[in-house]
Amino acid sequence: MIGRFHEVSVHAPDLLASLAFYERLGFSQVTTGEAFPYPYAVVADGRLAIGLHGRELPQSPLLSFVLPGLLDRLPALERRGIEILEQRLGGDVFNQAYLEAGGQRLRLLEARTHSPSPLGPGETSRLGWFEEYALPVSELKQAGAAFERLGFVPAEEGDDPYPRIGLTSDSLNVALLGPGTLARPALVFSDAEMPARIAKLRESGVAFARRLPAGLDAGRHALLVAPEGTQLLLATSDT
Secondary structure (H helix, E strand, O other), rough: OOOEEEEEEEEEEOOOHHHHHHHHHOOEEEEEEEOOOOEEEEEEEEEEEEEEEOOOOOOOOOOEEEEOHHHHHHHHHOOOOOOOOOOEEEOOOOEEEEEEEEOEEEEEEEEOOEEOOOOOOOOOOEEEEEEEEEOOOOOOHHHHHHHHHOOEEEEEEOOOOOOOOEEEEEOEEEEEEEOOOOOOOOOEEEEOOOOHHHHHHHHHOOOOOOOOOOOOOOOOEEEOOOOOEEEEEEOOOOO
């Protein structure tokens, strides 16, 4: 309904520092276009693209989707009760529109702003498989309903390690987390052998955050914070 997932967009004031951070973790830089009139770079693995934006965004992180024919498709979204918070449309601009679900901003773009990742769908960074975008919300059911209106499909519910609702779209999973969990959104990566991955990263000089979100086992999880503040949560999967 809102198009294909494109990237997690973040404001990176020191773009070169952020770029070096992600490349050290095994992400590859991809070719960007000229859609934005400011410094912009993108890093990707085989599943996730992270857009590093040199200008402040309405929210960071921001979830960006590509919806061709955006100008003509916004009225259909509004008829379904989806509020368009902001739009920049016209023949002389790069068409964009902003929505919100569960306190999370989503941006719809007319077209791609970077090339696809050179890595295959099954190839990962040093962090493992990109599992989901974890979003803390105040009201789980209300936030879940808001994402469903945008075309996300409920996938699972659970309480381990804390109350959550999982939803999925074409290539993006979103985990809505109840109060008292994460303080802010995180990109979650998983691997059955994650403790070994974490050990190798530490051996290579990668510095992890000293504190984990409440309820997480330090023997199975670790947290990285990128130069621009993006949280990367490394989790041990059961399979």
